[in-house]
Amino acid sequence: MMPYERFEAWRLCHQLVLQVYRVTRSFPSEERYGLTSQARRAAFSSAANIAEGAGKRGTREFRRFLDISLGSLSELSYILRLAKELGVLPPAEWASVDELRNRAGQVTWRLAQSLSVAKQREQD
Numbered sequence: 001m002m003p004y005e006r007f008e009a010w011r012l013c014h015q016l017v018l019q020v021y022r023v024t025r026s027f028p029s030e031e032r033y034g035l036t037s038q039a040r041r042a043a044f045s046s047a048a049n050i051a052e053g054a055g056k057r058g059t060r061e062f063r064r065f066l067d068i069s070l071g072s073l074s075e076l077s078y079i080l081r082l083a084k085e086l087g088v089l090p091p092a093e094w095a096s097v098d099e100l101r102n103r104a105g106q107v108t109w110r111l112a113q114s115l116s117v118a119k120q121r122e123q124d
Helices: 008-024 029-054 059-086 091-123
Strands: none
Touching: 008 029, 008 059, 008 091, 029 059, 029 091, 059 091
């Protein structure tokens, strides 16, 4: 098992990547280099940064990658909202993928917070 696979945050982000790839398949072809590409990149970044951060030494470095992952999840939130409001992502699909994105964000945030608390304890 790779170090990142033990984190629920990574598992949820990985599921999110798979779901984003599924829902963006139906986006219009003119969005291939717009919404489709950006949504996939943001989702991928959320999982990839957790994986990369888990391989770094120390909690400070890992926390930095978790912050990047959280930023990608926030970016994805807007992309999905825009896709829904433009009518390229049906509301039911939006609700499902956004619920997973929200859950992934909550768990990633808690992981980042736990690293901050652990870092603080090390300094005390």
